[in-house]
Amino acid sequence: MANDNILKREAKSLSAIECATTAAAAATEVETVSAVKCCCCGLVEECTEAYITRVKERYVGRWICGLCGEAVKDERLRSRNKSEDESIMMTMDEAIRSHMKFCQQFRSSISPPNNPTEEFIIAMKNILFRTLDSPRKDSFNGCRPLGRSQSCFSTIQATTTKTTTTTSQDQTLSE
Numbered sequence: 478m479a480n481d482n483i484l485k486r487e488a489k490s491l492s493a494i495e496c497a498t499t500a501a502a503a504a505t506e507v508e509t510v511s512a513v514k515c516c517c518c519g520l521v522e523e524c525t526e527a528y529i530t531r532v533k534e535r536y537v538g539r540w541i542c543g544l545c546g547e548a549v550k551d552e553r554l555r556s557r558n559k560s561e562d563e564s565i566m567m568t569m570d571e572a573i574r575s576h577m578k579f580c581q582q583f584r585s586s587i588s589p590p591n592n593p594t595e596e597f598i599i600a601m602k603n604i605l606f607r608t609l610d611s612p613r614k615d616s617f618n619g620c621r622p623l624g625r626s627q628s629c630f631s632t633i634q635a636t637t638t639k640t641t642t643t644t645s646q647d648q649t650l651s652e
Contacts, residue, residue, distance in 0.1 A: 515542040517573070517580045537570050549576050 513529050514521045516539045524532075532540055541549065549572045556567035567575070 513540045515540065515545055517541055517545040517548075517577045519580075519584075520544075536573060539573060541573070545576060545580070548579075549573055552576055
């Protein structure tokens with residue numbers, strides 16, 4: 478009897494493990510991630526197969542990143558605004574080709590640095606020299622800050638009394 482209970486417990490634990498394994502396998506099958514490259518700018522992103530399929534359907538079989546997708550939409554809208562007949566709009570394929578051409582021209586106009594590590598070091602050196610050459614904030618522009626030995630209100634009161642006395646003397650003299 479005790480052996481039967483042990484067997485039943487083991488069977489239950491095995492079935493629970495099998496269910497968990499099956500659920501994990503199903504989850505990994507649903508969310509397989511692939512690296513895909515934008516046909517315009519060359520950006521590589523990791524996306525699910527379902528997302529890649531939706532994007533390719535939207536952009537005539539080509540995968541386009543989000544930024545290039547917005548540029549293609551904008552290109553189509555601008556073409557409609559330029560034409561006299563507002564019902565005529567550039568096709569999706571034409572807009573994609575136009576944006577691809579723009580991206581190629583942009584990439585060819587910028588040459589990559591010969592030695593990026595050396596350029597980075599030079600840039601950091603220039604920043605360091607600029608900060609060393611700039612005046613310090615704690616130097617107060619070469620002036621020493623004024624220190625107070627006593628309150629300035631005592632001087633104001635003394636001046637006020639003298640002025641009052643002087644004014645009363647002036648009034649008696651003028652009469």
